[in-house]
Amino acid sequence: MTPRILDEAALQAREEHIIDEAIKLIALLGIENLTMDKVVAKVPYSKGTVYKHFIGKEDLLLAISNRAVKLLSGLFLRAFQFEGCTRERMLLSNFSYLLYAILYPELFQTEICAKAPNVIGKSSEARIKEQEKLEIKLMGAIFGIVEEAIADKSLLLPEYMDIQQLCFANWSMAYGTIALLSGEVEQCSGRTNLIVERELFNQCNLLFDGLQWKPLTKEKKHCSELRKTIEQVYPNELMLIKEKGRELNF
Amino acid sequence: MTPRILDEAALQAREEHIIDEAIKLIALLGIENLTMDKVVAKVPYSKGTVYKHFIGKEDLLLAISNRAVKLLSGLFLRAFQFEGCTRERMLLSNFSYLLYAILYPELFQTEICAKAPNVIGKSSEARIKEQEKLEIKLMGAIFGIVEEAIADKSLLLPEYMDIQQLCFANWSMAYGTIALLSGEVEQCSGRTNLIVERELFNQCNLLFDGLQWKPLTKEKKHCSELRKTIEQVYPNELMLIKEKGRELNF
DNA sequence: CCTTAAAGTGACGAAACGTCACTGACGATT
DNA sequence: AATCGTCAGTGACGTTTCGTCACTTTAAGG
Numbered sequence A, B: 001m002t003p004r005i006l007d008e009a010a011l012q013a014r015e016e017h018i019i020d021e022a023i024k025l026i027a028l029l030g031i032e033n034l035t036m037d038k039v040v041a042k043v044p045y046s047k048g049t050v051y052k053h054f055i056g057k058e059d060l061l062l063a064i065s066n067r068a069v070k071l072l073s074g075l076f077l078r079a080f081q082f083e084g085c086t087r088e089r090m091l092l093s094n095f096s097y098l099l100y101a102i103l104y105p106e107l108f109q110t111e112i113c114a115k116a117p118n119v120i121g122k123s124s125e126a127r128i129k130e131q132e133k134l135e136i137k138l139m140g141a142i143f144g145i146v147e148e149a150i151a152d153k154s155l156l157l158p159e160y161m162d163i164q165q166l167c168f169a170n171w172s173m174a175y176g177t178i179a180l181l182s183g184e185v186e187q188c189s190g191r192t193n194l195i196v197e198r199e200l201f202n203q204c205n206l207l208f209d210g211l212q213w214k215p216l217t218k219e220k221k222h223c224s225e226l227r228k229t230i231e232q233v234y235p236n237e238l239m240l241i242k243e244k245g246r247e248l249n250f
Numbered sequence C: 001c002c003t004t005a006a007a008g009t010g011a012c013g014a015a016a017c018g019t020c021a022c023t024g025a026c027g028a029t030t
Numbered sequence D: 001a002a003t004c005g006t007c008a009g010t011g012a013c014g015t016t017t018c019g020t021c022a023c024t025t026t027a028a029g030g
Helices: A008-029 A036-042 A047-053 A057-081 A086-103 A105-113 A117-121 A125-151 A163-181 A196-210 A224-233 A235-243 B008-029 B036-042 B047-053 B057-081 B086-103 B105-113 B117-121 B125-151 B163-181 B196-210 B224-233 B235-243
Strands: none
Touching (some): A008 A036, A008 A047, A008 A057, A008 A105, A036 A047, A057 A105, A086 A105, A086 A125, A086 A163, A086 A224, A125 A163, A163 A196, A163 B163, A196 B163, B008 B036, B008 B047, B008 B057, B036 B047, B036 B057, B057 B125, B086 B163, B086 B196, B125 B163, B163 B196
16 A cells, blocks of 8 residues: 555666666677676666566667667658758768768667567567657658658659668668678678778669669769768767767768 | 597588588577587587587587588579579579578578677687688679679679679678568568568669669569579579478569 | 555576586507 | 507586576655
8 A cells, every 4th residue: 555656757767877888888898798797787776676677688689779779860860851852861861870880880780689580579568669669760751751752753763662662772772781891790701992981872872873863973973072961960970980080981 | 649540521521410400400499599508419429529610609600601601602603604694693693692591591690690790709710711712702603793794795884883892782782681671680660561572673673773784674574584584593492492381472 | 653565686596608627449559 | 469648529517697586675654
């Protein structure tokens, strides 16, 4: 008869704190060396309390992935809101994905890991629901750009594709490029002199030109223009990358 | 003063046997549930002997990945040797990658895992050297097709790309598509009605058309033609896929 | 100040990793 | 044939990590 009152906000804050520390540990030790014991040691709560928030290691990973998706959503939204042509904004969104992968490799990696059936299978129902909600929001920004492009006739949807397929084509292209080149993969043989930002730019242009997405590359100036746009839309992110000792080669 | 004679072939056979059993375990339990203890239990050798072959779990994973690359090389070679135009053969090689991913999901997954810095870092020098050699061979088949295409003028290399970049563009496109759709990733939201073989076909055509790789899609018939080619070049693989209860939707 | 239900704790058993001191098989030597 | 030296082979063990659960603490209501 004494229903102890829980401070919902404090609980939420504690969860965020645990996630923060876990992310720091991943950045420091690598995702494969993240252990619940280490997280518990980093945090002023006991193991039992941590396990109250996350039913297991996989659930924690999914929570980190959800955090990552939130962050990425913010970047995508800024690309969506940029005042420019649709093709430019689509290119920009792909580059915001790259900025994110460079800036938070540990989040990028965790996001991928968290998609494994194994991880999803061991996560809590609530966390999975949250993930779905976040991903729908993420897709929304991209969907919006494509719809606009079709509406203003700068893009003609091929008769054999729908909007979802087109979005997927763009996503898998960007994902493949970034995943293989942004540092997660140890030097694949012959990977010499492939620079992720340049390859991503090429791939985007190839895809968009293949789709006849106006204005075509020939009509546009070189990538120095993209650089300026990125500086304008993502000044902080560029700064942080510079602080990391990494420089975008354009 | 007693140099015991080692039967090199027997040693090699034992190693292959251990790898076989490990692959079976991955197929059965998932890569995340593969343990050295389970491998040792499956095999008529003691833990110490297994560790003579593989300095640790990661080394075993890389060995499995190398096995996978060998298998894939064989498939690529058949695409290379097919008597058809270069564009057709390039398409075919991407589809052989898909066949492999569908037929041996555990190998596809292990191959990706084995590229993680963590795994490479804990593997033996010899195994890493072997990996490099195998990957160079793998790239060779693809490189060959592109060089031929340039030579016979069906493909004009864009001035801002070299052959390596073009090969990478194709690879990352195929990799991204297959990785995201071939079952490794649990249902991403909105992934409904994306069928990997159809999307891969679309993506290839978009990329090749973007590159102006002749003959362009408009000049060609539909994907039923691709189906026939696959049936001709990879009859066994198609059979095995059918036996798995999976059917290619063309 | 007591009661009580929930929050919080950390010792513990199980599972996996990789090691190392020991065993014994086999070729060389006498 | 007897003996020796070496190294492949063995598996028990120490360590790390996971996730649980029996117990302790906390605080609201009486």
